[in-house]
Amino acid sequence: MSELNPTFMDELKKAISSTRFSIDDFTYDGDEAGELLRIVFKYDNEYSFVLSEEGVIEEEPNLFGTGTISKTVTRLFSYESPGRYKKSSKINVNGFEYVSDRIVNWCENLHRELTLSGSDNEEEDVKRAIKEQFEFNIQNPESKFTKEEVEVLYSKLDSLYDKFKDLSERYQISESQLASLHDEIEKLKDSASMYKKGLWSNITRNKITDLIFTLLKSKEGRELIFDSIKRIGS
Structure with missing residues (x-):
């Protein structure tokens, strides 16, 4: 004792x-x-x-x-x-x-x-589910995007940002968070012309998944943005 x-x-x-x-x-x-x-x-x-x-x-x-x-x-x-x-x-x-x-x-x-310890496993399971829905249809992953392909990716990433912006009031995404999100998406756009297709798609999938968890805390909010994610990967 x-x-x-x-x-x-x-x-x-x-x-x-x-x-x-x-x-x-x-x-x-x-x-x-x-x-x-x-x-x-x-x-x-x-x-x-x-x-x-x-x-x-x-x-x-x-x-x-x-x-x-x-x-x-x-x-x-x-x-x-x-x-x-x-x-x-x-x-x-x-x-x-x-x-x-x-x-x-x-x-x-x-x-x-x-x-x-209780939330980590649950979060990883949800992230895995998001990534499974967000697969790029990449041809020749060791090659780089053409100028035309880069322009299409820019448009899709801009559409994703607009989707977040539309959800900002409903899901309490602040102006500073939106500004940070805009910066992150601009970095993804910049890297599209520099990285190989396969590398860019993997990095982008992981980054966008993190952004979803940072900005959209609720399951409903995450599900609402899935369509925009899928359009980027298609």
């Missing part, structure tokens, strides 16, 4: 209760050597918060001569999975009074990870 005082444990559990989670969503222990506390998410033990005291060697100036003196000091660390930027992070905690703050931060990271 944890070596921490019951009153301090109550404080840490109150910190958890202040987040999106309940204290009943976790187990609390400290089984392994050197661990003061181990908090594990009940529904996925990949996610945990471990508090430990460790001896570390530090160097300090030698007051009686040149160089430094090595000494071993005890420091407090938290091992947080997930971390803010990495799957697991080791944090030097300045004191026990800061542990509650670390736990709150960890819970925020956990919430973000759970939110994304």
Whole structure:
């Protein structure tokens, strides 16, 4: 069991209760050597918060001569999975009074990870479905577009932008987002005369799929623009 005082444990559990989670969503222990506390998410033990005291060697100036003196000091660390930027992070905690703050931060990271892990697979499935409907009918993919073919692509990309613009008010696409979209479409138009057909079609399909997800959050909005997409690929 944890070596921490019951009153301090109550404080840490109150910190958890202040987040999106309940204290009943976790187990609390400290089984392994050197661990003061181990908090594990009940529904996925990949996610945990471990508090430990460790001896570390530090160097300090030698007051009686040149160089430094090595000494071993005890420091407090938290091992947080997930971390803010990495799957697991080791944090030097300045004191026990800061542990509650670390736990709150960890819970925020956990919430973000759970939110994304659930939506990533769904989003990839939808993106895959969009790309399957958006296939270019490309002859000789290793060749480049002719001037006439480029002009046709320009017209189709302009039509796609107009479709987004028509949907802007209904689906709350802002002026700045439309301006950004216009810039992206202009870049796709520019690259049509420089890239090989097959390369351009792959890049464009991926880019337009990303634009759909960025600007049109609802399923209905995405479906409304499919016809314009198909016309570009035909």
